[in-house]
Amino acid sequence: MKHLSKEEFDDLQKFYRINLINSCTGYKSANLLGSISKEGVENVSVFSSITHLGSNPAMLGYILRPTTVPRDTFKNIKETGLFTVNHIVKDLISEAHHTSAKYPEEISEFDKTNLEQEYKDGCKAPFVKGSPVQLICKYQNEYNIKENGTILVVASIEDIYFNEELVSDSGFLQLDKGGVVTINGCDGYALPSLLDRFEYQRPKK
Numbered sequence: 001m002k003h004l005s006k007e008e009f010d011d012l013q014k015f016y017r018i019n020l021i022n023s024c025t026g027y028k029s030a031n032l033l034g035s036i037s038k039e040g041v042e043n044v045s046v047f048s049s050i051t052h053l054g055s056n057p058a059m060l061g062y063i064l065r066p067t068t069v070p071r072d073t074f075k076n077i078k079e080t081g082l083f084t085v086n087h088i089v090k091d092l093i094s095e096a097h098h099t100s101a102k103y104p105e106e107i108s109e110f111d112k113t114n115l116e117q118e119y120k121d122g123c124k125a126p127f128v129k130g131s132p133v134q135l136i137c138k139y140q141n142e143y144n145i146k147e148n149g150t151i152l153v154v155a156s157i158e159d160i161y162f163n164e165e166l167v168s169d170s171g172f173l174q175l176d177k178g179g180v181v182t183i184n185g186c187d188g189y190a191l192p193s194l195l196d197r198f199e200y201q202r203p204k205k
């Protein structure tokens with residue numbers, strides 16, 4: 001196997017290094033965060049760091065890149081206290097990816113892509129139409145990660161919407177049935193398929 005020490009990969013060409021470090025930690029979740037500013041400008045942006053933080057209470061978190069440039073989703077979340085999480089499906093990957101382009105805050109990515117917003121149940125933040133799993137989340141807290149200037153944003157899951165074809169009798173959402181993708185690195189999208197599921201494991205006697 002090829003081996004690179006920290007000294008060696010720190011010296012790599014910038015984009016090679018970015019790709020390598022972004023892909024070496026494994027597959028990541030693929031979500032579009034929907035939010036709205038207090039002036040009513042919608043935002044939708046791709047995020048690959050949404051992660052489960054706990055099921056009771058239901059919480060998730062995501063890592064926000066350093067706020068050295070405007071971060072519209074974060075600003076909107078701080079202004080309104082809420083956002084939606086929308087799983088990305090295979091038919092939407094190129095449109096979803098384009099939401100990472102740096103548009104000024106007064107421009108909605110919904111107007112610059114074929115992604116369509118939808119509103120339901122009085123939630124102020126927009127959802128992404130066609131996403132088979134959608135969440136409404138409420139901002140709870142943020143933690144500065146001083147080692148690299150990123151922020152862990154912590155939120156509670158307030159509402160869950162899912163396409164009923166995805167859910168098993170036990171409550172498991174089988175994401176491949178909905179064509180939900182995963183992110184490989186910072187620009188690769190892959191379509192996983194479920195291999196198997198297992199019982200709760202106990203130590204062998």
Ligand SMILES: Cc1cc2nc3c(=O)[nH]c(=O)nc-3n(C[C@H](O)[C@H](O)[C@H](O)COP(=O)(O)O)c2cc1C
Nearest residue numbers: 045046047048049063064065071072073100101186
């Ligand atoms: C595949 C992919 C994953 C991304 N994941 C994150 C992430 O987890 N955290 C983050 O802060 N930015 C992430 N970004 C960058 C944001 O999508 C980008 O900064 C976007 O412009 C944010 O928009 P906003 O300023 O309107 O919130 C990602 C970009 C791509 C292409």
